[in-house]
Amino acid sequence: MSDLVKSALPGARAEGLVSIEEMGLSGMVTLRVDLSAAGAAIAQVTGADMPGPRAISAGQGCHVAWMSPDELLILCDHARADAMVADLTAALEGQHHLAVNVSDARALFRVSGPGGALRDTLAKITPADMSADALPPGEMRRTRLQQVAGAIWFESETEARVICFRSVARYTFDLLAMSAKPGGAVGYH
């Protein structure tokens, strides 16, 4: 079965001012709950502290990203997502919440390269401030990637993640690849 399970753009890669690659399937769980009252349950299931606004906190084999005052996105192994949903549901028993596996609804890209070029490339496709002060590693910015919705965060100064909906994975990839085309260096960041 596993070889039949496919991410949006298996193996897609582009090289230019930075490298872009589709990261394959990744587990993602949307959790909607009053975050102010769910810290313990989250910690119990994920091992992560409740992230502050826009932050991503690390847990055991997973990351927890703040999406809004009543929404988290939990990133984990693809295979673990269903169990994660079940565990969250159990841990939040009796509390109004919604946990749902959305792993297959998205596509995830690794964009890596020299820090300046990396931030410049991203700054061609989003109105969000891509400077290091405005978006340091560990913070997620949900925004617009030209004509589609998406989110960006930095793992380090030389590696970023871009996430979008699965149906527009090709668009997002092409957009990134075009922005990273040699000859298009900007030298701003």
Next chain:
Amino acid sequence: MSTRLSTGGRLIDRSRKIAFTFNGKRLTGHPGDTLASALLASGQTIMGRSFKYHRPRGVVASGAEEPNALVNLGQGKTHEPNQRATTTELFDGLTATSQNHWPSLEWDIGEVNALLPRFLPAGFYYKTFIHPRAFWKHVFEPFIRQSAGLGKAPDPKQTDPDRYEHFYAHTDVVIAGGGIAGLQAALEAGRAGAKVILCEQTAHWGGRAPVDGVEIDGKPAEDWINDTVQVLEGMENVHLRLRTMVAGVYDHGYILAYERVADHAPAADTPRHRLWRIRTARVIAATGALERPLSFPGNDKPGVMLASAMRDYITNWGVSPGDRTVVVTNNDDAYRTALAIKAAGLDVPCIVDAREEADGPLVQEARARGIRVLTGMGIANVKGLRGVVAVQLCRQAGEGAVVEDIVCDAVAMSGGWSPVVHLWSHCGGKLTWDKAGAFFRPDHDRPPTDQTGEGFVVCAGAADGALHATDCLSNASTSARNMLVSMGKPAPEAEVAKATAAHEAPLAPIWVMPQGAGPKKRSKMWLDFQNDVKVSDVQLAAREGYESVEHTKRYTTLGMATDQGKLSNINGLAVLADALGEDIPRVGTTTFRPPYTPISMGAIAGEARGEIFQPLRRTPLHDWHVDHNAYMEPVGHWRRAYCYPQKGESHRDAVNREIDATRGGLGLLDASTLGKIIVKGPDAGRFMDMLYTNMMSSLKPGKCRYGLMCSENGFLMDDGVVARIDEDTFLCHTTTGGADRIHAHMEDWLQCEWWDWKVYTANVTEQWAQIGVVGPKSRAVLEKLGTDMDLSNAALPFMGWTAGKVGGFDMRIFRIAFAGELSFEVSVPASQGRALWDALHEAGQEFGVTAYGTEAMHVMRAEKGFIMIGDETDGTVIPQDLGLDWAISKKKEDYLGKRAQERSHMTDPTRWKLVGLETLDGSVIPDGSYAVAEGVNANGQGMTQGRVTSTYYSPTLKRGIAMGLVLNGPDRMGEVIEFNTTKKPAKGETPKTVKAKIVSPVFYDPEGEKQNV
């Protein structure tokens, strides 16, 4: 004749030559040349033709303000009309042709217009071409159109090969203009630690100062400029950008800047243009000032140039615009041009100064160099047809009697300077009239304001009215420092460099030369060179009551040409003020609008072309459809397979085959685009009851129910099947186009109205691949794949749902049937979608498995009488119109749209209602046809009694079937009505109609036996 001087030219590299062509002629220039300087150096003084009279025109300016020297640049794919020669950097292989003439630049038939200007005054076209009526369309307009327009249109068979991109930047300060003022402002802001982007539209830093002989701290300005640029380059927080024009200043600190990345190096593999979309806290417009022409008879002839441009050509590019140049001025600055001409070894027969007295240091120097200075004088006429051969002098105070003829081949004119206040004004900054300088400058008390209500633009240097170099640096420094304080980022104390330049006496505001010129002379004084607007035209507008400066602009087209009146507007409004007997500030300016200079459409569209023109949404099965020759149709940004034509099949054949196969055995539909929204929480039932017209809270887990959603305004907005997952949870299916809209609609009501209700939603549309497994063999194929579920009718009846494994896939199965057959809508996580689709095809071979597209789906649902959002509904239809009363709860007190549906027109019994329609002759009623009724209404329109909403050929019934909304339709079963066609009837015949019988909309399996097995 213009020519290259043997020395000089600070911007050119004389050691190298580059070749280019103009009108096919091979010419050469140097790196650093603009097309204009290279043309002048080659003796090419005529560069274009004016718009209306096709007058021969030479270059008048040296920068972005140029109205005359516009060329067609490049050929074929890279052809670009209306390129200003003055801002086009010369590159090897450049080809340019001149515009707006036939047959040639030198001999233009259109020039006959120039002989008739008396018959073509401003707005003449409003007064004539009125009779006979048909002549306008067939004779006059085609003639006007043919002679109008400027550059050659690009060839429609070619596509622009270049790429473009956008770049978003966020900063504290954007500085427009890299003259000494901009550089000084950047120093201040940079030292204060602000993030700065400094943009200069040309390829060089420093602006006018190096040409004007300014000294800074005792050294030539150029040294200071180089040093300062170096300092700025060393600052981490300062970003310098050449060839980048700040195009517009918008609300809330939004700036567009236009970087011409590769216009000067077209062979490079880079984007051609980059559009900077900048958010900034503050803007410093250090955009300098523009020199104004003087209005004297013949001021538009090739060879008449702005004085500052003339010295630019000499100093920057080592080009002589003429051997003998008469300088005509109302100020001291133009004397610099006379001195520069002299210094280049050329002749200045005289300086014609309109002021009664002239005695500043520059004047004295000119006199000392032996230049004849005539005061109180003006130009009565410029002699020459395609160039200047002499000027005739007169008293400025008089009517223009000629005092003296002076032989010359060029004229340098200066009417004073106007600060470039465009960027200040774009967002509402107001101006004040500076009497001494005779120009508008920013009114510091009325700046454009940002989101906090604070002024966010300042002007610096010449742009702020500090024209003289001595004031310019201190002004820039003070403006920048004040602004930094207002931002809470004060700049550290630092010595401001001292600029020095010769002192200048005040100018005399001269708008017309000579002052008492009669109508004949005024009709030869050009204000707007490109659009051929003359002093007499503005006066005519005033006389005819087009008194507002905006009326005058539109009536005469003053300032509407490609230079947007950079040279003409102030002169024009001064002439208007005079004609009205008003003060200039009372007359005011026209509105400044972006862009500062024109920017390419390519840059505005950015990267969005070809594959990434728009996002194209793909389902997990997308590639399969493409591989199987699907004809894809756009549904929103999705692409869906419309049908899968096989070799030799028309679309219609394919649709019919797909339907037959589905009804006869097994069809598969990619239904992944259907919206899927989870609604969960203790109040979910209550919320669902508000969203849907029917009762959803009573739905049992494991069951599905079809539901309708209305807008608060009562109209049907979406429909779909709801599955109850558990006590707390519903799964709502929406239409393909509805998913995002409906999810937003739900969140709107939850967040903004019922925020105390405990309900969460999640849009999981893309998590699932959904496949319609449809037809009598649908159960068999699923069972064949192997499943742990009981799929029998008893265990999983119609409108039930279940979850489990099929063939190793994690699957949800819904017993819903849009086609009216036994069918299972199955969904699996998107990552498994393609594998399942393939497995179904493989297993389905023995059942004649056939993929069907959206059109087959539409026809099959129409055969069943199911409505389709967007066909039966159009935003004006309520569920009651569609006979869907059964899906509207009578028990519920409230649902979205209920109150709206109680309004008188909504309950009107004469609303058209849904019925089926069967043509008498079996034909298909045309799409969109109306049912005709007797007579006409009060406005003479044919009466109607209904319209068709869906109409198809039914391969199942082998005839045309349709649904439609008909007046009292459900009560008129069996009645025959007529539908109109758009076929034009032959003469004398009545328009053709199609007769159809009103029937039940359910054409196929009315008892539902097929789906219920």
Next chain:
Amino acid sequence: MRRYSAFAIAREAARHHLGWERAWRSPTPKAHYDVIIVGAGGHGLATAYYLGKNHGIRNVAVIEKGWLGGGNTGRNTTIIRSNYLQDPSAAIYEKARSLYETLSQDLNYNIMFSPRGVMMLAQTQHEIRGYQRTAHANALQGVATEFISPRRVKELCPIINIDGPRYPVLGALWQARGGTARHDAVAWGYARACSDMGMDIIQQTEVTGVRREGGRVVGVDTTKGYIGCGKLGIVVAGHSGVMAERAGFRLPIESVALQALVSEPIKPVMDVVVMANTVHGYMSQSDKGEMVIGGGADGFNNYTQRGSFHHVEETVRALVETFPIISRLKMLRWWGGIVDMTGDRSPIISKTPVEGIFVNCGWGTGGFKAIPGSGWAMAELMAKGHSPLAEEFSMTRFREGKFIDESVAAGVAH
């Protein structure tokens, strides 16, 4: 009034055009008028004109806060068509279009009505069906339109990329006698004709208040003082909300910015008007040579006559895709107007809760084409209390739920 003609020009040429008289007078206001129209845009001026011409009411003032024609009438993309779907719309727009045909002669002012043809591209199956429906409706409404093939589209407009990879052109709704007119001239021509009938056009004067006695209007306060009137017509487009408040009622209207832009002029390449609703943009070429371009309206309340860049970006992107040749043309100027959007995007020509006050507004993004018809109907309504053309456009229709929804047929409604 001295008539305009080629003859008159020749005569004036001989004396350097010193003999032309004012196109309209700039009078000081009288104390009282039978009718005051607020707003000297196209609709206000046309209302005044037909009050005089059709109903003999000439003691009329048109009061304008700025310069006449400076509102949306002076800043629109001038598309004229009447291929509307709903009967009431088709009736008034076709009335307007047919009046445009002879307006130059009627006003003795060349307004350059140019029936060069308007096509609305169908780029999805859904749009094909929508436009076929319109074509069928138009056939019964007496509006000459037809649905044409992609080949014909290409013949009529060679610069369209009809087999664009993304949205191939599948056909178009074609109205051969739709087109454009010179927008300023429409305002100026009506103003001149009104002035000639003795009406007063009072510019640079804002109506700041409305006075009532016993539930009836008696006059208006203006920046030039009080002026009495028998009837009052409020025809102020984007400022309808502001004026309604001054008159004491509310309207189902929101004011938002709509933007347009022009390219630099080029030699003629496009003889027709093309609207591409799937991608949201439309374009025509003016007689001067610029490409005149517009798209959709901004979404928030705004009185600044400036819009947002991303809407223009979307429009230009769409048009570069539809007309690839414009990629290397340049945008010359870009501006906005404040348009008055009703709940169903159709206009209001109506009596109001205040006796003697009438409103004409809600033309939103598409009222230039309606000017003569709207003026005709409004004048009739004001003079007689009833007009068949205005009947369905009453402001009470929202209460009854009797909408005239045109968005059905066209995403971009110009």
Next chain:
Amino acid sequence: MLTFTCPYCGVTACEAELSPGGEAHLKRFGPGSTDEQFEDYLFLRPNVKGVHFERWRHAMGCGKWFLAARDTATLEVFGTYKAQTTEPPADIVAAIRAKRPDWSLT
């Protein structure tokens, strides 16, 4: 091109990341209301030239609706606040008063 700071996630978002939603603080009228009340609720708008309370959704971000007080003639923003309120909060009213002394909440 407006900017607003989303009161939920703290992001200062560009207009292109937001979607506008018209007038704020509408009171819903459902079944049982008069035709006038319903018309007033759904259609009649003050459409003020001046201080305007309005709805925006952080659509390309946290997804939350928020409210803003903005001047429609100058585009000045006096503040943003959460959607779960039936009238402008006191601090917003104070912020407007500070800038527009003549203004009153009607």
